Amino acid sequence: MNRYDGFREFVLARQQALTRSAYLLTGDAHLAEDLLQSVLLKVANHWPRLVRHGTPEAYTRKAMINQYISWRRRKQLELPNTDPPERGHAHDDATIDRIILRQALARLTPRQRAVIVLRFYEDLSERETAEILGCSLGTVKSQTHHALGRLRTLAPELSQLFAEIEEVRR
Amino acid sequence: MSRLREALDNAAADAPTLNLADWAITSSRRRRKTRMAAGSAAVIGLAVLAGVVLDVFPGTGPLMADKAVVAVQTGKIADLPSRGVGPLSHAYRTFCLISGPIPPDCRNGKWRVVALSGETYHLPQALGTLSTKSGPKFYPLAISRDGRIIAYYNQSAKTFKVRDLASGTEQTAPVAIAEAELGRNAHLELSDDGRYLAFTGYPSRKEDGLLIDMRARTTTPLPVGWDLRSINGTTVTLARYGRYGEKPGIWVMPLAGGGSPITVDETYTRFSALAPNGAAVAALRRGQSLDSHDDTITVLDARTGKVKKTVTMRGLPKGSSTLTPGVWLSAAEVTLAALPSDRWNEHRQITYAVNVETGQVRQLAAYHPQNVMHLVVPGVPAAF
Known part of the structure; x- marks a missing residue:
């Protein structure tokens, strides 16, 4: 039996979703690739144990978030220096929202950004998010609140995106 | 779906397309080997011996072999096993009726495949060459980037087949393609997962190309006069090189057809596969003659044709004759096929990785086919 049995299939099935999460976390295609490479190498190294415990998915996600937070502590990952285009004929609203959202995400703290990605992109519950971040449920709730508040301040143009979330939370 | 989720989804759509499974396994194996070697002198001795004898490490299965690969098998060669x-x-x-070294167990004009582990197999089910009144006609073969899937023309089925080498499962294209419909030297490409298959007849302007979706069983015509560079899950990338009176150009075409070709500066004559970000290709610039290139590599915007960056390649052996850039290994490295000399009878082909940010070149693999014009390497589209 090969120690990597099932690893290739796991990566093939999950790598596109993982790449997207990595991209949302880092905001840069090269860094997203670096992040995913470093995480998948860890997963490959521990693969037999992860399969035995049935936890490859959870481990991968947790490793990615931890690695990202650790990188952000050491260096500035992105320099969003391009202003979004004016709203008009040439760009649709979705394009402008995307650029503004990316710029706003870049100004969150690493944990706030991770919370936004895990809760609202990966649709994880507060409890699952707390497990991945290794913190309490209360911390996730307060991080989410602060992150949404900061996004609303940084990108008032996108307030309609956050209003819906706040309403659900109330 | 909440609007925030939708906006995040939109932002995430800019993420690159990656294929890291084989890279992770290879790196993990290498790391384990290094650790084990550090702990045991005996293991080091064995590893060195194995390396010298085989010149490859069987089973490492990288996207592109990073040790020299030499077809060393001699004597009787078996047909491709049904699986495994x-x-x-x-x-x-292989060609058996010419002067010069004839490969062992030669079958004239036929395909043979070489595994990373060194085993060589005949591929009798694949049509290699047909003699016609106007001369030989060559039938193409394609290998997926990870080397696990092949596609070839099968004469009795009168169409292409796609075969998974490990399981032996085979799929037949949903459309018959008569031998005569294929050009004299058709070019075939396969997507990484084996779902999409495409052929074109470049430089011929008579034969149409076709994109085949093996899963949905549908086809999309490809334009005449364009050559294939790559297929991914959403687009097929075509190019023309300005060698036959047309303007060089790139066409990133959606799988359903459409999109618009762009014209690029006439100094660029060879193009890579589409970059992982879906927005760039690497290009080689014409050298002193039509068939040569200078020592630079350029990244072109695949949507506008504009130059994003040009770097001088460093580390390419002197006298090398570059053929074409190929697939991308990462967002910064693209493969490059080259011959070690410009001799007319050169029979070695080298694959390099070129960093498009720094220009640094590193060798990935060396191949010793009977004739470099009749060689297929995973991840390096045809250059002729």
Whole structure:
């Protein structure tokens, strides 16, 4: 039996979703690739144990978030220096929202950004998010609140995106 | 879906397309080997011996072999087993009626495949060459980037087949393609997962190309006069090189057809596969003659044709004759096929990785086919 049995299939099935999460976390295609490479190498190294415990998915996600937070502590990952285009004929609203959202995400703290990605992109519950971040449920709730508040301040143009979330939370 | 989720989804759509499974396994194996070697002098001795004897490390299965690969098998060569074949390093046609070294167990004009582990197999089910009144006609073969899937023309089925080498499962294209419909030297490409298959007849302007979706069983015509560079899950990338009176150009075409070709500066004559970000290709610039290139590599915007960056390649052996850039290994490295000399009878082909940010070149693999014009390497589209 090969120690990597099932690893290739796991990566093939999950790598596109993982790449997207990595991209949302880092905001840069090269860094997203670096992040995913470093995480998948860890997963490959521990693969037999992860399969035995049935936890490859959870481990991968947790490793990615931890690695990202650790990188952000050491260096500035992105320099969003391009202003979004004016709203008009040439760009649709979705394009402008995307650029503004990316710029706003870049100004969150690493944990706030991770919370936004895990809760609202990966649709994880507060409890699952707390497990991945290794913190309490209360911390996730307060991080989410602060992150949404900061996004609303940084990108008032996108307030309609956050209003819906706040309403659900109330 | 909440609007925030939708906006995040939109932002995430800019993420690059990656294929890191084989890279992670290879790196993990290498790391384990290093650790084990550090702990045991005996293991070091064995590893060195194995390396010298085989010149490859069987089973490492990288996207592109990072040790020299040499077809060393001699004597009788078996037909491809029905299943259980490991990833391929390359394939080539053999010719038995010419002067010069004839490969062992030669079958004239036929394909044979070479596994990364060194085993060589005949591929009798694949049509290699047909003699016609106007001369030989060559039938193409393609290998997926990871070496695990092949596609070839089958004469009795009168169409292409796609075969998974490990499981032996085979799919037949949903449309018959008569031998005569294929050009004299058609070019075939396969997507990484084997779902999409495409052929074109460039430089011929008579034969149409076709994109085949093996899963949905549908086809999309490809334009005449364009050559294939790559297929991914959403687009097929075509190019023309300005060698036959047309303007060089790139066409990133959606799988359903459409999109618009762009014209690029006439100094660029060879193009890579589409970059992982879906927005760039690497290009080689014409050298002193039509068939040569200078020592630079350029990244072109695949949507506008504008130059994003040009760097001088460093580390390419002097006298090398570059053929074409190929697939991308990462967002910064693209493969490059080259011959070690410009001799007319050169029979070695080298694959390099070129960093498009720094220009640094590193060798990935060396191939020794009977004739470089009849060699297929995973991840390096045809250059002729």
